[in-house]
Amino acid sequence: MDxxxxxxxxxxxxxxxxxxxxxxxxxxxxxxxxxxxxxxxGRTRERFSGLNVRKSDKxxxxxxxxxxxxxxxxxxxxxxVLDSMIIDIILVHPISSNNNLDDDDDDHGNSIVRSAxxxxxxxxxxxxxxxxxxxxxxxxxxxxxxxxxxSIILLRxxxxxxRLLPAYRVSRQLSSSLASSGYxxxxxxxxxxxxxxxxxxETMKEFRFAPVEVPPGRLSASVxxxxxxSDFNLGVHITLPPRIITDYVGSPxxxxxxxxxxxxxxxxxxxxxxxAGRPPLTGSSAERPHSWTxxxxxxxxxxxxxxxxxxxAHSHQFSPGLHDFHWSRTDAFGDNHQLxxxxxxxxxxxxxRYISGSNSPQINVRPxxxxxxxxxxxxxxxxxxxxxxxxxxNPLPPFSPKSTRRSPSSQDSFPGIALYKSSRxxxxxxxxxxxxxxxKLSKDSKYDSGRxxxxxxSSGSPRFGFSRSPSRLSxxxxxxxxxxxxxxxxxxxxxxxxxxxxxxxxxxxSSSISQSLPIGRKSQxxxxxxxxxxxxxxxxxxxxxxxxxxxxxxxxREGSVSVSVSGTESEYSMAQKHIRCTRGAEKLQAAQxxxxxxxxxxxxxxxxxxxxTKE
Amino acid sequence: xxxxxxxxxELEVEPFEICEVLRCILHTxxxxxxxxxxxxxxxxxxxxxxTYVQCGEIEVEKKIDEKIExxxxxxxxxxxxxxxxxxxxxxxxxxxPSWFTKIERLYWEQWYINLNVLQPTKSLIGKSHHSxxxxxxxxxSEERSSRRTLLEQSLQEVLFQIIKFVNEKKDxxxxxxxxxxxxxxxxxxxxxSDSAFGMDMIKRMLHxxxxxxxx
Numbered sequence: 001m002d003x004x005x006x007x008x009x010x011x012x013x014x015x016x017x018x019x020x021x022x023x024x025x026x027x028x029x030x031x032x033x034x035x036x037x038x039x040x041x042g043r044t045r046e047r048f049s050g051l052n053v054r055k056s057d058k059x060x061x062x063x064x065x066x067x068x069x070x071x072x073x074x075x076x077x078x079x080x081v082l083d084s085m086i087i088d089i090i091l092v093h094p095i096s097s098n099n100n101l102d103d104d105d106d107d108h109g110n111s112i113v114r115s116a117x118x119x120x121x122x123x124x125x126x127x128x129x130x131x132x133x134x135x136x137x138x139x140x141x142x143x144x145x146x147x148x149x150x151s152i153i154l155l156r157x158x159x160x161x162x163r164l165l166p167a168y169r170v171s172r173q174l175s176s177s178l179a180s181s182g183y184x185x186x187x188x189x190x191x192x193x194x195x196x197x198x199x200x201x202e203t204m205k206e207f208r209f210a211p212v213e214v215p216p217g218r219l220s221a222s223v224x225x226x227x228x229x230s231d232f233n234l235g236v237h238i239t240l241p242p243r244i245i246t247d248y249v250g251s252p253x254x255x256x257x258x259x260x261x262x263x264x265x266x267x268x269x270x271x272x273x274x275x276a277g278r279p280p281l282t283g284s285s286a287e288r289p290h291s292w293t294x295x296x297x298x299x300x301x302x303x304x305x306x307x308x309x310x311x312x313a314h315s316h317q318f319s320p321g322l323h324d325f326h327w328s329r330t331d332a333f334g335d336n337h338q339l340x341x342x343x344x345x346x347x348x349x350x351x352x353r354y355i356s357g358s359n360s361p362q363i364n365v366r367p368x369x370x371x372x373x374x375x376x377x378x379x380x381x382x383x384x385x386x387x388x389x390x391x392x393x394n395p396l397p398p399f400s401p402k403s404t405r406r407s408p409s410s411q412d413s414f415p416g417i418a419l420y421k422s423s424r425x426x427x428x429x430x431x432x433x434x435x436x437x438x439x440k441l442s443k444d445s446k447y448d449s450g451r452x453x454x455x456x457x458s459s460g461s462p463r464f465g466f467s468r469s470p471s472r473l474s475x476x477x478x479x480x481x482x483x484x485x486x487x488x489x490x491x492x493x494x495x496x497x498x499x500x501x502x503x504x505x506x507x508x509x510s511s512s513i514s515q516s517l518p519i520g521r522k523s524q525x526x527x528x529x530x531x532x533x534x535x536x537x538x539x540x541x542x543x544x545x546x547x548x549x550x551x552x553x554x555x556x557r558e559g560s561v562s563v564s565v566s567g568t569e570s571e572y573s574m575a576q577k578h579i580r581c582t583r584g585a586e587k588l589q590a591a592q593x594x595x596x597x598x599x600x601x602x603x604x605x606x607x608x609x610x611x612x613t614k615e
Numbered sequence: 616x617x618x619x620x621x622x623x624x625e626l627e628v629e630p631f632e633i634c635e636v637l638r639c640i641l642h643t644x645x646x647x648x649x650x651x652x653x654x655x656x657x658x659x660x661x662x663x664x665x666t667y668v669q670c671g672e673i674e675v676e677k678k679i680d681e682k683i684e685x686x687x688x689x690x691x692x693x694x695x696x697x698x699x700x701x702x703x704x705x706x707x708x709x710x711x712p713s714w715f716t717k718i719e720r721l722y723w724e725q726w727y728i729n730l731n732v733l734q735p736t737k738s739l740i741g742k743s744h745h746s747x748x749x750x751x752x753x754x755x756s757e758e759r760s761s762r763r764t765l766l767e768q769s770l771q772e773v774l775f776q777i778i779k780f781v782n783e784k785k786d787x788x789x790x791x792x793x794x795x796x797x798x799x800x801x802x803x804x805x806x807x808s809d810s811a812f813g814m815d816m817i818k819r820m821l822h823x824x825x826x827x828x829x830x
Contacts, residue, residue: 053652063654142790149650150785156647157778159655163666164774172666210782 014144015214018151019081019127021059022219025155026125027087027189028064028071033162034089034121035187036175038068060148060155074189081127083191089121089167093232094182115182118232121167121225129217143215150212151219157209158221166229183232203228618722619787621780623773625697625729626766630690633732634683635660636770637700640728641679641802642669643774644702647781648724648788649675651796663767667774672796682802689805694734701803702726706789723787726777 031038053063094113162168171185205227211220628636639660646655649670656669669676686700705720789798 058652061650061652063652145790149788149791152650152791153647153781153785153788156650157782160643160646160668160774160778163657163668164771164778168666169664210785212785 011144015147016081018144018148019214019217019219021056022127022151022155023081023085023125024067024071024074025060025062025064026123026158026221027074027085028067029062029155029159030087030089030123030162031071031187032064033159033168034171034185036171036185038070039175060152062152062155062159082129084124084126086190086192087121087123087125088119088188088190089123090117090186090188091120091167091170091229091232092117092182092184092186113182117186118226120170120229121165121223123221123223125219125221127214127217127219128211147212147214151214154209154212154219154221161207161209161223165223165225166227167225170229617787618725619784620725620727621776622727623729623776624769625731626769626773627731627733627762628766629733630687630694632662632766633687633690633730635662636730636766637683637686637728638679639665639667639770640773640777641683641700641702642675643667643777644726645675645679645797645800646670647777648704648800649797650788650791651794653796662763663770665767665770665774670797675797679802682804686804690732693805695732697729697731698805700728700730700805702728702800703803704798704800707799723789 054066056067057063057065092115095116096113167185170183174183174185203226204224206222206224208222209220211218623640626636638658642658646668649672653670653672656671657666658669659666682700686698690696690698702725703722704724705722708719708721709717
């Protein structure tokens with residue numbers, strides 16, 4: 001029999017060692033199977049040779065991997081083997097408060113969901129030292145070997161049992177889904193425990209492992225567990241299986257001219273949890289003003305693989321239920337315990353499952369929309385919704401090309417996607433974003449940027465991402481475009497300006513546009529970017545003067561643009577009407593009705609300084 | 616040394632479920648009898664929401680997979696039968712070498728896995744003929760899913776049964792030899808003859824009572 005350590009000289013000493021090592025081993029087995037953060041990592045499945053195993057891990061011939069530091073501390077705490085070791089596995093779960101809405105609402109009028117803790121398992125390991133010692137049947141030389149063998153069997157069965165009980169599935173679900181949506185498993189180790197109340201014991205079953213005689217006492221283990229965990233509605237909120245969002249709405253990046261529905265649609269599932277005990281963000285967005293940024297509500301399915309590079313700790317599949325990042329809810333930003341949309345989209349390693357290589361196949365292009373080239377969905381992955389600021393501030397999608405340029409100050413802004421893996425019980429291996437909950441709110445100027453930069457993606461790789469996530473998320477830009485920069489940066493604008501000038505020359509407009517563009521307002525530049533793209537892909541002219549491109553006006557935060565209009569007066573006045581009357585998504589709607597050629601016309605006419613507008 | 620016998624609860628399985636069910640049960644048993652230094656391996660079943668533990672030894676895995684394959688082949692030739700798979704642990708006792716070497720196997724534990732393999736297509740056809748109704752695909756899938764749920768519960772019960780048994784009976788387990796990871800075992804499946812079941816039973820009785828050379 002291989003004892004992991006040098007044998008004490010006396011048989012009693014050996015038996016004592018068995019007992020003293022039994023406790024930490026049992027603790028390790030239980031917590032390893034229950035608490036995701038305490039699971040041994042980095043265990044490879046190469047041929048196990050047993051040569052590189054620590055001595056302490058060899059006890060009971062069950063190699064578990066290195067013990068987390070938390071367990072080591074616990075081990076040192078439990079010094080007296082006569083103390084029982086009671087391990088409570090506690091499920092933290094949200095409880096909805098339907099009554100007393102006034103009390104439960106926070107400042108923003110959103111209901112607070114409280115969390116509760118329920119013991120779902122209790123493991124008790126103890127060394128019982130009966131007063132009457134059992135007669136020693138076998139001689140001492142082989143006694144410890146038999147005792148050791150039996151304790152090995154006991155621990156084997158304990159190990160198997162941990163996999164069979166319901167809490168194991170919960171633990172697996174939580175560890176694989178980063179969004180615990182208010183659920184978490186924590187533990188408590190003590191020598192004494194509260195007795196379970198009557199009603200609780202009715203729902204709990206007990207399993208007693210057969211004790212092992214270890215003279216002068218005996219080692220015993222038992223587990224009391226809840227056999228039915230359906231009350232906690234775990235299946236609904238956790239492990240939503242990855243699914244393809246068939247009614248994907250699309251995003252400005254993929255279809256700039258497309259109308260995006262109002263954010264009234266609720267997205268099921270949960271957002272990222274920041275801390276245990278917090279509920280998922282719901283999909284209500286009634287307070288959201290209409291804006292075409294609402295398209296960002298549904299991007300996640302389309303995010304491409306590059307997102308994965310974002311988080312090193314992200315080795316698990318995301319539940320797609322996370323993808324409700326309703327950035328319209330300002331509480332998401334102000335509230336520490338709700339992960340805001342900025343986190344969501346690119347945090348989704350599961351997304352590759354259904355996006356990989358797809359060219360946004362699920363985007364519904366409405367008939368009659370402008371025939372623009374839809375960039376591949378892979379280009380959208382940069383457009384993290386982290387740029388969503390409080391909608392109240394910027395109801396309209398401004399193009400702020402300047403701010404999309406990565407300024408040093410924006411580097412320290414909201415770092416982007418947070419993978420929050422709630423774990424109160426031990427170390428949190430993944431770097432978590434809940435520490436950055438509200439930083440970005442104050443940096444509104446940076447928020448303006450790039451929110452709709454998706455719109456401006458050129459046919460190639462997008463030239464800019466949301467500046468909200470400058471350093472982290474934008475690193476994903478490197479995947480496609482190492483020197484991703486805003487096309488409306490001065491350098492880039494010149495290029496686009498040149499394109500303008502070339503096409504404009506054909507129309508005998510001033511080539512000064514290339515100079516005028518950078519000088520113009522942010523909105524103008526942004527508008528130009530969209531149009532540049534469309535120009536590149538524009539079909540031949542059509543004489544359809546029914547509508548004008550109102551989206552350009554939508555882009556302009558303040559209506560007046562120092563541009564001029566050429567073309568027919570009637571056409572222009574119609575356009576002006578559109579511009580004045582429409583807002584946000586409505587503008588998009590109008591824009592959809594325009595052909596790209598009409599847009600070109602409008603741009604040229606508006607850009608030409610020669611002919612003046614008539615109001 | 617007496618031979619402890621454990622009869623596991625009978626499971627109704629469809630042919631495609633045999634592999635997973637058998638792997639789960641056999642590995643679980645061996646895990647509790649692999650008392651040498653091992654690194655356990657958690658395996659999730661694909662058909663059921665059950666995780667079982669393997670001892671991680673490749674030889675064990677190979678041996679089990681081979682036997683399962685043989686069993687499945689046998690099932691294909693003998694469909695719709697109740698069958699039994701026996702997992703036996705033995706000790707090797709070599710007698711004094713004489714003019715022939717006799718290796719004795721002393722069985723100290725036997726596990727009987729009882730399976731009732733159903734052929735779903737035939738049963739469905741039988742039903743439809745009997746009732747003169749076209750089998751509604753919805754009904755069939757509902758039936759299948761409820762049967763699957765029942766099987767999952769039964770499989771869990773079998774695993775609990777194993778844990779209980781290994782807990783309660785420890786005295787008969789031989790001492791662990793140095794360097795030995797798991798106790799030698801063999802898996803017996805029904806043989807090809809029609810009277811295999813009965814013959815197997817007799818064989819086992821002989822083996823457990825009288826150690827003798829096995830094929």
